[in-house]
Amino acid sequence: MITVEHLTKRYGDFTAVDDLSFEIQEGHVYGFLGPNGAGKSTTMNIMTGCLSPTEGSVRIYGHDIFQEPNQAKRLMGYLPEQPPLYLNETPEEYLRFVGEAKGLRGAGLAEQIQAVVEQTRLREVYRKPISALSKGYKQRVGIAQALLGDPKVVILDEPTVGLDPLQIIEIRELIRQLGRDRTVILSSHILSEIQTMCDQILIIARGKLVAFDTPEGLERALLAPSEIALTAEAPANQVEQVLGEIDHIVDTQLTPQADGTVAVKVKTDGDSIYDVSRAIFFAFARRNQALLEISLKKANLEDIFLELTEGTEAAPAPEAQKEVDET
Amino acid sequence: MTAIFKHELRSYFHSLTAYVFGAFLLAFIGIWAMIYNIQAAVSNFEYVLSSGSLIFVVIVPILTMRVIAEERKQKTDQLLYALPITTTQVIMGKYLALLTVYLIPLAVVCVYPFIFAQFGEVYLLTAYGSILAFFLMGAAFLALGMFISSLTENQGFAAGIGIAVILFNYYSVSLSEYVSATAMGSMIALLVIALLVGVLIRHLTGNENLAFVVCLVLMAAVAVCYLTDSAAFEGLLPKVMSALSLFERFNAFVNGMFDLTAVVYYGSVIAFFLFLSVQSLEKRRYN
Numbered sequence: 001m002i003t004v005e006h007l008t009k010r011y012g013d014f015t016a017v018d019d020l021s022f023e024i025q026e027g028h029v030y031g032f033l034g035p036n037g038a039g040k041s042t043t044m045n046i047m048t049g050c051l052s053p054t055e056g057s058v059r060i061y062g063h064d065i066f067q068e069p070n071q072a073k074r075l076m077g078y079l080p081e082q083p084p085l086y087l088n089e090t091p092e093e094y095l096r097f098v099g100e101a102k103g104l105r106g107a108g109l110a111e112q113i114q115a116v117v118e119q120t121r122l123r124e125v126y127r128k129p130i131s132a133l134s135k136g137y138k139q140r141v142g143i144a145q146a147l148l149g150d151p152k153v154v155i156l157d158e159p160t161v162g163l164d165p166l167q168i169i170e171i172r173e174l175i176r177q178l179g180r181d182r183t184v185i186l187s188s189h190i191l192s193e194i195q196t197m198c199d200q201i202l203i204i205a206r207g208k209l210v211a212f213d214t215p216e217g218l219e220r221a222l223l224a225p226s227e228i229a230l231t232a233e234a235p236a237n238q239v240e241q242v243l244g245e246i247d248h249i250v251d252t253q254l255t256p257q258a259d260g261t262v263a264v265k266v267k268t269d270g271d272s273i274y275d276v277s278r279a280i281f282f283a284f285a286r287r288n289q290a291l292l293e294i295s296l297k298k299a300n301l302e303d304i305f306l307e308l309t310e311g312t313e314a315a316p317a318p319e320a321q322k323e324v325d326e327t
Numbered sequence: 328m329t330a331i332f333k334h335e336l337r338s339y340f341h342s343l344t345a346y347v348f349g350a351f352l353l354a355f356i357g358i359w360a361m362i363y364n365i366q367a368a369v370s371n372f373e374y375v376l377s378s379g380s381l382i383f384v385v386i387v388p389i390l391t392m393r394v395i396a397e398e399r400k401q402k403t404d405q406l407l408y409a410l411p412i413t414t415t416q417v418i419m420g421k422y423l424a425l426l427t428v429y430l431i432p433l434a435v436v437c438v439y440p441f442i443f444a445q446f447g448e449v450y451l452l453t454a455y456g457s458i459l460a461f462f463l464m465g466a467a468f469l470a471l472g473m474f475i476s477s478l479t480e481n482q483g484f485a486a487g488i489g490i491a492v493i494l495f496n497y498y499s500v501s502l503s504e505y506v507s508a509t510a511m512g513s514m515i516a517l518l519v520i521a522l523l524v525g526v527l528i529r530h531l532t533g534n535e536n537l538a539f540v541v542c543l544v545l546m547a548a549v550a551v552c553y554l555t556d557s558a559a560f561e562g563l564l565p566k567v568m569s570a571l572s573l574f575e576r577f578n579a580f581v582n583g584m585f586d587l588t589a590v591v592y593y594g595s596v597i598a599f600f601l602f603l604s605v606q607s608l609e610k611r612r613y614n
Contacts, residue, residue, distance in 0.1 A: 050408040052612045073411040084406035088341060100330035101410045145406070 001026055002047065002153060002183075007056035009042050009207075016042045018207035020056070026152070029179040031198030032187035033305065039207040040187040041081055044157050047185075048078040060153065074102065077151040081158050083142030087131035091122050091141050094130060095148060102149035112148055120144040120174060136167030143174065154178055156186040160193060172197055191305055203305065228266040228277050231293040232284060236262050242287065246279045261292060331412070331420025332427075335394075339428050348390045349432040355382040356436055364443050372440040372454035376461045377581040380574060383468050384497060388489035390428060391472025392482045394421055395608065399480035404611065414608045418473070418601055425469045433462055453583045460580040463593035464573050468493060470600035477607040478530070499572045503565035510560035514553045517563070521545035531606050533613060 002024040009017040017039045024030055032040045045051035047058050049065045049072065058065045063072040086094055095116070099109045117123055120140040125133055130141060139159065146154050159175065160168045175197055178184050188194050194201055195215050203211040203218075211218060232239050236254050239262045243252050251267040268276045273296055284291050339345035359375040398404040407417050440454035471492065476485040495502075506512070525542025529535060553560055569575050573596065579586035 045405075048409045050405055050612065069413070070411040073409060076409075078405075078409040080402065080405040080409075082402045082405075084401070084403040086338070086403060087401065088338070093337065097330060097334040098406070098410070100333070101412055103411065 001061055002185075003057075003059045004043075004047065005057050005059075007043065007046060007058065008054050009039075009046060009051070010054045016207055017046070017053070020204075020207070020209050022202060022209055022212055024153075024183065024185065026183055028183060028200050029175070029198045030183070030185045030200045030202065031194035032185065032202050032204055033191065033194045034187075034189065034204035036189055038189075038204045040189075040204055041157055042207075043204070044078070044155055044185070044187060045080070048076055048155055049073055050078075050080070074149060075152050077146030077149065077154045079139075079142045079146045079154075079156045079159060081161070083138055084145075085130050085138060085141060088129060090127050090129055091117070091133075091144070092126050094141065095144060098145045099148045104149060112150065116144040116147045119147065119177070134167075136163050136170065139163060139167070139171060140174070143171075147178070151182070153183045153185065156184065158188060159186055160188070160190075168193075227297045228268065228273065228280065229293070229295050229297070230264050230266065230280065230291055231257075231261050232264065233261050233290040233292055234284075234287075238287075238289070239264060242283045242289075243280065246276060246283060248276050328412070328416040328420040328423075331407075331417055332423050335421050335424035336427055339390075339424065344390060344393075345428045345431075348386050348428060351386045351389070352382060352429075352432045353435060355379050356439075360439055364439075368447070370443075370447060370449050371583075372443065372449060373457035373581045373583070375439075376457050377577065380461065380464065380577060381497060383465060384490055384493045387465070387468045387472045387493060388486040390425060391469060391476050392486035392489060393476065394425065394473050395477040395604070396480050396482045396485045399611075400482070404608075408612065414605050418605045418608065422470065422473060422601060422604075425473065426466060429465055429469060430462070433458070433465075450583070453580075456585045457577075457580040460577055460586075460589065460593075463590060463597075464577050467573055467593045467596040467600075470597045470604070474600040474604045474607065477604045496572055497574050499568045500575050503568035506564050506568065508562045508565055510553070510557045510563075513560040513563035513567075514549060514557075516567075517549045518546055521549060531603070531610050533610065 004023070005021050007017055007020040008015065020039075020043060032043065034040050042051065046053045047060075047065065049069050052066065058072075060072040060075050063075070065072045086097075089097075092113075095113050096109065099113060104112055117126060120143055122137070122140055122144055125137050130138060133141070143154075143156065143159070146156070156175065160171050163171060172193070175184060175186060179197075186194075186197070199214060201211070201213060201215055201218060202209060232242075234242075236256050239254060240252070243249060243264070243266065248268050249266055250269050253265040253267075255263045255265075257263055266276070266280070277294060277296055281291060281294065356375060356379040359378045360372070363369045363374050363378070364372065395404075398407065407414075437455070437458060440449050440451055440458075443449045444451060472485075472489045475489050475492065476482075479485050479488075506516075521542055524545060525538045528541055529538035532538070573593070576586070576589040576592055579589055
C-alpha cells in the first residue's frame with residue numbers, strides 16, 4: 001500500500017508536481033496517464049526515492065521513503081524511463097549486481113535470478129552483452145532488474161515507449177502477468193495502453209491529479225450519454241414518429257435540411273447503442289424510407305482525457321478511436 | 328557496499344582501465360628505478376617514488392574520470408538511487424574498488440626494494456615508509472578525482488579538470504615563489520578563494536542564499552583580519568599554496584622522515600573529498 005500526501009516538486013518558479021495526494025491499494029494495476037511533461041516521471045522518481053519532493057511525503061507500507069529509505073525501497077522495484085543498464089555487461093552480470101545490491105546472497109540470489117529470467121524470457125540472451133540486445137530485450141532486462149528481490153510493488157515508467165508493435169504486445173503481456181501477484185504502477189501518455197492494461201487510472205495534468213477511477217467509472221462519470229447521428233430522407237414529423245417508437249432514446253434533436261432530408265442527433269442512455277441503432281435502421285426500412293447516413297459515437301476515454309487535460313500544450317496520440325461509422 | 332565494490336572492480340578489469348593504469352604506473356616507476364637504483368646505483372628507493380609521482384597527473388584521471396560521470400551519462404545513477412543502499416555506501420564501494428586497482432601494481436612495486444637489497448645495501452625502512460606515503464598520496468588523488476567525476480556527466484571534462492588540478496598541485500610549490508607575497512596580494516587571493524567556496528556551495532546545495540551568506544561571512548572575516556593585522560598576510564599566499572600541495576608533503580618521506588602529520592593530512596584530504604562526493608551525489612536528488 002502506498003500513500004502519497006501533498007506531494008509538491010518545484011524547480012525554481014516551475015511547479016512540476018502540484019499538491020498530489022492519492023492512495024494505492026494492493027493487487028491492482030495502476031496507470032498514470034497524462035500528456036508529456038505532466039509530471040508523471042517526476043512523481044514516480046519521488047515515489048522511488050530518486051528525487052526529493054519540495055513538500056509532502058510518500059509512505060510505502062508505512063515506511064516513509066526518506067525517513068526509512070532502505071525498508072521502503074526493498075518493497076519496490078523501479079524501471080525508470082530509460083532503463084538503467086550497464087551496456088558492457090551481460091544480463092547475467094547485471095542481474096547479479098542488482099540482486100546483491102538488494103541484499104540477496106548465494107542460493108537465494110541464484111533462485112531469484114532464475115525466476116525473473118524465466119518470467120521475462122531472457123534465457124536466450126542471458127550471456128550476450130546488453131549493448132547488443134534489441135530495445136525490447138533491453139526493456140525486459142530493465143523489468144527483470146525491477147523484479148529482483150520479489151518486491152510487492154513494481155513501478156514502470158513508460159515501459160513500452162520506443163518499442164515496435166510486436167515488442168509492445170510482449171511487454172504488455174508481461175505486465176499483465178505481473179499484475180496477477182503484485183501491485184503494478186505504470187505510466188504512459190498513450191491512452192489505449194492504459195485502458196487495456198490498468199484497472200485503476202490516475203490522470204495527471206500540469207502536475208495535478210485530475211481523475212482517479214476505473215476505466216469504466218471514468219467513462220460513466222464523465223461522458224454524456226452516447227450519441228447517434230443520422231440523416232433520414234423523410235419529413236420531420238414522420239421521423240419524429242418513427243423514433244418515438246424506439247426504446248432507450250433519451251433525447252432527439254431534429255434539423256430539417258434544405259434538400260428535404262432531416263439531420264437528427266439521438267441521445268441514448270448509453271448501454272445499448274448498437275441495439276438502438278439497429279432498431280432505428282429497421283424502423284426506417286420497414287417504412288421504406290431511406291437512411292442516408294448513420295454514425296455512432298461511443299463513450300471513449302480519449303474525450304475524457306482531452307476534456308480533463310485541456311489547456312496543456314501536448315495533445316495525446318490519436319489512438320484508441322472508438323468511433324464506428326456506418327453508412 | 329560489497330555489491331558496488333565487486334561491480335566496480337569487475338568493470339575495471341572488464342575494460343582496459345585497470346590494466347592501463349597498472350601498466351603506466353609500473354612502467355614509470357620501473358624507468359626511474361632503472362635510472363636511479365640500477366644505472367646510478369643509488370641505494371634510496373624513495374627517490375624513485377619522488378620522481379615517479381608525476382605519473383599521477385595522467386593515471387589518476389584515467390582511472391577516475393568515468394567513475395560517476397559515466398553513471399550519470401548512461402542514467403544508471405537512477406538505479407543506484409532506487410536501490411536500497413545509501414549514497415555513502417555507493418561512494419565507499421566505488422572508492423574501495425579504486426584503491427584496490429591502485430594497490431595491485433603497488434604490491435608489485437613493494438617487491439623492488441627487496442630485490443635490490445639482495446644485491447647491495449638498501450634503506451628498507453625509508454623505502455617502505457615512502458611506499459606507504461606514496462600509497463596515501465595516490466589515495467588522496469583518487470578521492471579528488473572521484474569528486475571531480477561527480478561534478479559532471481562528461482568523462483573528457485572530468486579527465487581534463489583532473490589533469491589540470493593535479494598538475495597545478497604538482498607545480499604549486501614552484502609557482503608559489505612567483506606569486507605576490509605582499510599582504511595585499513594575499514588578501515585578494517583569499518577573497519577569490521572565498522568566492523570560489525561560495526560558488527562550490529551554490530553548485531552542491533543549489534541554495535543561493537546559503538552560498539551568498541557563507542561567501543559574505545568569509546570575505547568579511549578576511550577583510551576584518553586584514554584591517555586588524557595586515558602583517559600576518561605577508562607571504563600568506565605562497566604559504567597556502569605550498570600547504571595545499573600533496574606532493575610537497577611527500578618530500579618529508581623522501582628525505583627519510585616518517586611524517587605523521589602528513590599521514591593525517593592525506594587522511595583528511597581523502598575524508599574531505601569522499602564527503603564532498605557523497606554530497607555531490609546526494610545533491611542530484613534535490614536539484
